[in-house]
Amino acid sequence: MAAEEASRQLAGLSEVSISEDIPVEGDISLPMGSSRRDDEFSTLDEPVKETILRDVRAVGNKFIHVLYPKRSSALLRDWDLWGPLLLCVTLALLLQGGAADSDDQGGPQFAEVFVIIWFGSIIITLNSKLLGGTISFFQSLCVLGYCILPLTVAMAVCRVVLVGGTGAVSFAVRLAVVTASFGWSTFASTAFLADSQPPNRKALVVYPVFLFYFIIGWIILTFSPSQ
Amino acid sequence: MSAGPGNRSTNTEPWGSFDENLIQGGSSAVIDMENLDDTSGSSFEDMGEMHQRMREEEEVAAEAAAAEDHTPEDGDFLGMKGIKGQLGRQVADEVWQAGKRQASKAFNLYANIDILRPYFDVEPVQVRSRLIESLIPVRMINFPQKIAGELYGPLMLVFTLVAILLHGMKTSGTIIREGTLMGTAIGTCFGYWLGVSSFIYFLAYLVNAQITMLQTLSLLGYGLFGHCLVLLVTYNIHFHFLFYFLWLLLGGLSTLRMVAALLSRTVGQTPRLLLCGTLALLHMLFLLYLHFTYHRIVEELLDSLEGAANMVPIQRVARDVPQVALNATARSLETLLMTH
Numbered sequence: 006m007a008a009e010e011a012s013r014q015l016a017g018l019s020e021v022s023i024s025e026d027i028p029v030e031g032d033i034s035l036p037m038g039s040s041r042r043d044d045e046f047s048t049l050d051e052p053v054k055e056t057i058l059r060d061v062r063a064v065g066n067k068f069i070h071v072l073y074p075k076r077s078s079a080l081l082r083d084w085d086l087w088g089p090l091l092l093c094v095t096l097a098l099l100l101q102g103g104a105a106d107s108d109d110q111g112g113p114q115f116a117e118v119f120v121i122i123w124f125g126s127i128i129i130t131l132n133s134k135l136l137g138g139t140i141s142f143f144q145s146l147c148v149l150g151y152c153i154l155p156l157t158v159a160m161a162v163c164r165v166v167l168v169g170g171t172g173a174v175s176f177a178v179r180l181a182v183v184t185a186s187f188g189w190s191t192f193a194s195t196a197f198l199a200d201s202q203p204p205n206r207k208a209l210v211v212y213p214v215f216l217f218y219f220i221i222g223w224i225i226l227t228f229s230p231s232q
Numbered sequence: 233m234s235a236g237p238g239n240r241s242t243n244t245e246p247w248g249s250f251d252e253n254l255i256q257g258g259s260s261a262v263i264d265m266e267n268l269d270d271t272s273g274s275s276f277e278d279m280g281e282m283h284q285r286m287r288e289e290e291e292v293a294a295e296a297a298a299a300e301d302h303t304p305e306d307g308d309f310l311g312m313k314g315i316k317g318q319l320g321r322q323v324a325d326e327v328w329q330a331g332k333r334q335a336s337k338a339f340n341l342y343a344n345i346d347i348l349r350p351y352f353d354v355e356p357v358q359v360r361s362r363l364i365e366s367l368i369p370v371r372m373i374n375f376p377q378k379i380a381g382e383l384y385g386p387l388m389l390v391f392t393l394v395a396i397l398l399h400g401m402k403t404s405g406t407i408i409r410e411g412t413l414m415g416t417a418i419g420t421c422f423g424y425w426l427g428v429s430s431f432i433y434f435l436a437y438l439v440n441a442q443i444t445m446l447q448t449l450s451l452l453g454y455g456l457f458g459h460c461l462v463l464l465v466t467y468n469i470h471f472h473f474l475f476y477f478l479w480l481l482l483g484g485l486s487t488l489r490m491v492a493a494l495l496s497r498t499v500g501q502t503p504r505l506l507l508c509g510t511l512a513l514l515h516m517l518f519l520l521y522l523h524f525t526y527h528r529i530v531e532e533l534l535d536s537l538e539g540a541a542n543m544v545p546i547q548r549v550a551r552d553v554p555q556v557a558l559n560a561t562a563r564s565l566e567t568l569l570m571t572h
Contacts, residue, residue, distance in 0.1 A: 057487050080286075099242045099571055114412060116412075117413075120414075121414055129347060132352070132384075132387075133354040134345060135345060135348055135349055135384075136352050136384070137349075137353075193548060199518060205356070206355065206356065208356040209359070209384065211355070213388065213391065215268060216388075216391055216395060219395065220395050220398065223395075223398070223399065227402050
């Protein structure tokens, strides 16, 4: 009896029609814009190694994007300044040891390289913003900093070559290496930056970038170690 | 489940899709924030403001909750201490808000780079044509000549001059004791551009010439193009007569262009003489200074080398040998090898 009544009630339910347009099942979630802040709180419990490795992996991923520059937004979307800092410090340290005594100045000081890189990047960023670029301040700093990677590699190679001697051959080798890496840096950074500019003004943004990497490349080329 | 009538979507899912809901815009409240492109045009101030606002809202909510919890607990002294405590908090809050508003207003006013935006509104073709025109003096001096008011070209030329100067300082083996090579180069070039522009503007103001500060900056900046060309050539090819020839030719042409532009905007013989004479003097002397400051070592060698045919081994780079030396860097390395 009860079963029959129940089945009669249930039978009536089958005639109820549900509009197909309104989703009636599945998860409806509201991801907020500040979800990253919530994530920070929840990542407090993870082991330190995991936290560090996550950042290291992100930085490494961006290095790969610089070495094989193709049009992607990976560098722009998740910008970070760890990579530029690392590269800047490495380059400045490699440029040390050039006639380190106070009388002769065979190489730039650490602070000089640091200041050149960061103020140069800031000026290029301001310039690109003033010319009507759509890229934000830190994204541009991130791109310019990461594209110093080829020049840092060239500096390491130059140091190795200079161990062998400072003759004309070593100069020719160093010139070739620095020129290639300078071209690579400029090309890589324009692959990311030029997209954010109106098409007829790309040359106006590329020239300061060219000058910036040219100065860094020239500092690397004219580095002479102390005896 | 079959698709409803009038269903235009090509989606295969039976319950419809989120995209469809967004397009229709009425029925669902799901807005996926991750799909919004918030990277274009956002500045760190906007992000900072957003975070600040969220934090403020949280603080206000926390304050309200705390206030609600506190007031019943004060008991007997609710009348005096309770109000004073709350009043004090509110006053402090007001002061903090007012101060923050002032600071952010000042920041937005002075750190607003949009003030400079119209001066960077140029096309590459325009920049190129202005660079070439800076070496071509225009003879019309009875009618005010048009001077472009932009800052991109001059700024880039100053930075190029800094780069060239750095090269010259390095190859001449200059030693800077109190400071750095880069700092000196930047200081010299920017100091010249900004300082002499301001000085010319001041003189123009005194003699009532029709020229604005932006125009003097622009005029002088483009005048540095001649300097860049001359120094680029003569820091690498060390031939004194070549330098004097280029100094007169390119330096002279760019000076004449600037002088003609100023003449066309000044009335009266003495003001014209004062203004244009000063500019010509400063401009030509600057090129002379740039060349010879980082060449001083060679000047002393010149006399000693005139008689001797050999290179003096203890000295630094000997550049003014009778034949044209093409790249001093290679030569300097050779000399270094010979001395060590």
